[in-house]
Amino acid sequence: MFPTPIQKASGPTRLAYQIALPIALVIWLFPLIGVAVTSLRPASDLAAGNYFGVPSSIAFENYAAVFRDSPIGWYILNSFKVTIPTVIGAVGLSCLTGFALAVYGFRANLWVFFAFVAGNFIPFQILMVPVRDLTLKAGLYDSTLGLVLFHVAFQTGFCTLFMRNFIKGMPFALIESARVEGVSEWQIFRHIVLPLMRPAIAALSVLVFTFVWNDYFWATVLVQGQHAMPVTAGLYALNGQWVAAWHLVSAGSIVAALPPVLMFFLMQRHFIAGLTLGATKG
Amino acid sequence: MPTNSQPAGFWKRNQMKIAPYVFLAPGALMFLIYVLIPIVQSIWISFQDWDGLGPKTWVGLANYVELLDDDTFYVALKNNLLWLGLYLLAIPMGLAAALFLNQNVWGIRLYKSLFFFPFVISQVVVGLMFTWFYAPDFGLFSQAIKWLTGSEVAILADERYVTYGIIAAGLWPQTAYCMILYLTGLNNLNAEQIEAARMDNARGWRLLRHVILPQLAPATFIAMVVTVIGALRSFDLVSIMTAGGPYGSSQVLSYFMYEQALSEYGYRMGYGAAIAVVLFLIMMVFITLFIVRMIAQERNR
The missing domain is CATH 1.10.3720.10 (MetI-like)
Incomplete structure (x- = not known):
């Protein structure tokens, strides 16, 4: 394969590769490592100018302070309240739309499909004013439900693209033979296609979780107060309060980044399968 | 009774035609309300002067003219x-x-x-x-x-x-x-x-x-x-x-x-x-x- 497997290379080259790997990783993750170390550095170190040296002690205190003195715990709860219903809603709806677009050859099929695909790529700003207005009028401004409804609708676009292509890859004969036996369309969906969609459902769930958790734009547009604010917008607000208190900013950042990172590590295979859809075959 | 069985019969005969729209409806409706219609509304609003609360005033291309300057x-x-x-x-x-x-x-x-x-x-x-x-x-x-x-x-x-x-x-x-x-x-x-x-x-x-x-x-x-x-x-x-x-x-x-x-x-x-x-x-x-x-x-x- 390409490049030539390192096993075929000479001894020194192999050794050089093994040494280069960790060095490259440390350089690549430098900002992250720096922030992680700072989050464990006592405030006194920063005051004394010890920014890079060995921390004088490991300060888990920073994390305790972040949770005690700021509403970050609350923000994280809000993020879950937005993210989990969105995952369920968007994946659920797209199972249905994906099935409709993959299995039936109705007239507007391709047009509907491309509308979903194109909708995915548009800039959020073209939606901002009307969606904010709609949310206000529905009495959902400044609530997690308002965010959920928008995210479900928007993510359905991407999810439909994914589901439709996934179902297209299934053996169609399965559906045909069920039809011949008089199985209803709903039963075909429920008992034949849906069980086979499990890997796609898993992949989309992790992806949508990450996308929605990390959303910042809509969190600032559709939410104003603390009580519904997700952690991305919350972190930005806290950053304004903790001016230059980098040990706190760092600890807060790590806390906010953790849930999607854990999700990624637990569901890695599904995550990458979802993200690289279409990267191998046209 | 023929009239009683008619709905079921109608569904059976036409389900291939109706089913895709039923499956499509919930997702497509959400997408329409939150994505497709707002695009059109934004284009419409771009020809208005509006503070987000009060009445809108039609200003034609004035926003775009201002943008160019x-x-x-x-x-x-x-x-x-x-x-x-x-x-x-x-x-x-x-x-x-x-x-x-x-x-x-x-x-x-x-x-x-x-x-x-x-x-x-x-x-x-x-x-x-x-x-x-x-x-x-x-x-x-x-x-x-x-x-x-x-x-x-x-x-x-x-x-x-x-x-x-x-x-x-x-x-x-x-x-x-x-x-x-x-x-x-x-x-x-x-x-x-x-x-x-x-x-x-x-x-x-x-x-x-x-x-x-x-x-x-x-x-x-x-x-x-x-x-x-x-x-x-x-x-x-x-x-x-x-x-x-x-x-x-x-x-x-x-x-x-x-x-x-x-x-x-x-x-x-x-x-x-x-x-x-x-x-x-x-x-x-x-x-x-x-x-x-x-x-x-x-x-x-």
Whole structure:
């Protein structure tokens, strides 16, 4: 394969590769490592100018302070309240739309499909004013439900693209033979296609979780107060309060980044399968 | 009773025709309400003067005329082009990282995951990390610059460098994304073709260019799509790192729109919508190209 497997290379080259790997990783993750170390550095170190040296002690205190003195715990709860219903809603709806677009050859099929695909790529700003207005009028401004409804609708676009292509890859004969036996369309969906969609459902769930958790734009547009604010917008607000208190900013950042990172590590295979859809075959 | 069984009979006879619409309805309705209709509404609002609460006043093209005289608009447009051009570097950088990691040694899976890490993290956090990285006096980057050149540069406070600094922060997760696309592509190469090319003494650069890259074309296409869209969507990093400053020098259209429509400068929804329409039109050029290619692929199936 390409490049030539390192096993075929000479001894020194192999050794050089093994040494280069960790060095490259440390350089690549430098900002992250720096922030992680700072989050464990006592405030006194920063005051004394010890920014890079060995921390004088490991300060888990920073994390305790972040949770005690700021509403970050609350923000994280809000993020879950937005993210989990969105995952369920968007994946659920797209199972249905994906099935409709993959299995039936109705007239507007391709047009509907491309509308979903194109909708995915548009800039959020073209939606901002009307969606904010709609949310206000529905009495959902400044609530997690308002965010959920928008995210479900928007993510359905991407999810439909994914589901439709996934179902297209299934053996169609399965559906045909069920039809011949008089199985209803709903039963075909429920008992034949849906069980086979499990890997796609898993992949989309992790992806949508990450996308929605990390959303910042809509969190600032559709939410104003603390009580519904997700952690991305919350972190930005806290950053304004903790001016230059980098040990706190760092600890807060790590806390906010953790849930999607854990999700990624637990569901890695599904995550990458979802993200690289279409990267191998046209 | 024939009349009683008629609904069931009707359903049985027509379910193939009705079923797709029933399956489609809930998702399509949501998408229509929250995505498709708002696009039309935004275009409509861009011809109005509106503070978001009171009555709208039709002003025709006045918002667009004003935009053409707005210096910030040109700064934002120029920066968007800069983003677009430099963001594309994520593709070769991602390819290089993928080639570097496409080996089968102990622990390589963990290395791949860790290299991919920046993409999983929220852009808010990425923005904060790079702000810290660039911070004068103690930021690692500015310390390195000081050590190299003897003088310190506050990247995010300097009109000359600020946009480059933010783009560099954006390239970090984007390169990771392109890398994972290429790693998947490299996993699915046609081994026979490569062996045949090696027989013909094709090595290194020539092998990559004439045999490997054509096989990676689908990955390159997806990488192009997500990178172009990502570059034009850039909002989070600008908002977190500089809020468009200093003196508006790191503005991009997406943030400029937000600032005009919803901020302390007042609620100018119509003007904001006009900026959004311009951004939308720029993106439509690319979206159309992508869709045309997808249609061609659908026909080939």
